[in-house]
Amino acid sequence: MWIKICGMTTPEAVAAALAARVDAIGFVFADSPRQLTLEDAVALAAPARGRLRCVAVTRQPSQRHLDDVLAVFRPDVLQTDAEDLRVLRVPKQLELLPVFRGWDGPQSTARVQPGPFPARLLFEGPTSGSGTPCDWTAAQRVARRTQLVLAGGLDPGNVATAINAVRPFGVDVSSGVEERPGVKSPAEVARFAAAARSAFEMMQQEQRSA
Numbered sequence: 001m002w003i004k005i006c007g008m009t010t011p012e013a014v015a016a017a018l019a020a021r022v023d024a025i026g027f028v029f030a031d032s033p034r035q036l037t038l039e040d041a042v043a044l045a046a047p048a049r050g051r052l053r054c055v056a057v058t059r060q061p062s063q064r065h066l067d068d069v070l071a072v073f074r075p076d077v078l079q080t081d082a083e084d085l086r087v088l089r090v091p092k093q094l095e096l097l098p099v100f101r102g103w104d105g106p107q108s109t110a111r112v113q114p115g116p117f118p119a120r121l122l123f124e125g126p127t128s129g130s131g132t133p134c135d136w137t138a139a140q141r142v143a144r145r146t147q148l149v150l151a152g153g154l155d156p157g158n159v160a161t162a163i164n165a166v167r168p169f170g171v172d173v174s175s176g177v178e179e180r181p182g183v184k185s186p187a188e189v190a191r192f193a194a195a196a197r198s199a200f201e202m203m204q205q206e207q208r209s210a
Contacts, residue, residue, distance in 0.1 A: 001200035002149060002170025003193055006057060006128075007034035008044055009182050016186035017052070020193035023170070024053035026079065029061070029069050032128070033182035034174070038072040045073070055079050055097065059128065063088060070094070079122060097149065099124050100142075101134070117146040122172060125152030131175040139166045156191035160199035167203060171196050 005017045006026030017025045025048060027041040028034040036044070045054045056075035058066060066088055069075070078090065082098035090096065101124040123139045125132035133153030142148050147169035154162055155176030163171065175181070177188035 001197065001204075002147075003196050004053075004055065004149065004170065004172040005177065005184070005189055005192070006055070006151075006172055006174040007032070007178075007182070007184070008041075009034050009036065010184065011044065011047075012186055013184035013189065014044055014048055016184065016189040018048060019186075020190050022052060022189075022193050024055050024077065026055040026057045026172075026174070027073065027075075028057045029065070029073075030057065030059040030128075038068060041073050053077050053095075057128075058084070059099075060084055061088070066090075082118075082121070097122050099128070101126055101128075101152075117142065120147040120149065120169065122149045122151055123168075128174070136162060136165050139168065143168050154192075156188055156195050159192060159196045163196065163199040163203060 003022040004024040004026060005022050008014055008025050008027050014025065027036055027045060029036065048054055053076040055077040056069050056073055056079065058069065058080045061080065061084065070091070077095045077097050079097040079099060082100055085096065085098055097120060098118050099122045123134055123142060125134040131153050139148060139150055143166055149170040149172050150162055150166050150168040151172035154171055154173045159171055173192050177184055177192050179185040
């Protein structure tokens with residue numbers, strides 16, 4: 001069970017994630033309503049350091065921008081598209097969460113088959129933070145082979161169904177727990193974490209009794 005709340009923009013959101021005992025929170029350094037300056041991200045992350053994983057979220061960053069993020073923000077985890085990691089220089093010791101997105105049918109599935117899957121990946125819809133679901137059927141197949149973190153279109157009302165369908169290692173939510181674009185609702189963060197945790201516990205009970 002692994003739960004991530006992405007797109008932190010306020011101290012209240014960070015406090016809600018800590019209160020909900022999630023595993024990770026994301027700070028966005030890409031074009032988005034949730035995009036932060038490095039200085040704001042450092043300040044927001046301070047109360048969470050050492051208590052959960054602070055994830056730097058990028059997409060197609062330049063090497064210079066990534067170097068600045070790593071030097072100033074000092075994330076526990078770097079999340080960026082898998083294709084980005086083929087060209088970027090990244091410290092070997094840094095934990096990575098590569099993003100695979102938009103899989104839908106044989107052609108796109110073939111695109112990610114040339115090598116083995118990473119030990120853990122984030123399976124995302126075509127556009128992060130848009131509330132667009134990914135292909136749960138394809139995600140379920142990949143979840144059999146690696147630690148898959150499911151993202152895209154999740155919210156407190158559908159996360160249990162998604163977990164039951166995909167059987168992922170973890171889940172990630174952003175827009176699905178917002179009161180308006182870019183601003184998290186503490187109540188929805190709590191609801192999402194509780195619903196996800198309950199669904200994971202039921203899944204584990206089923207696995208033990210199988």
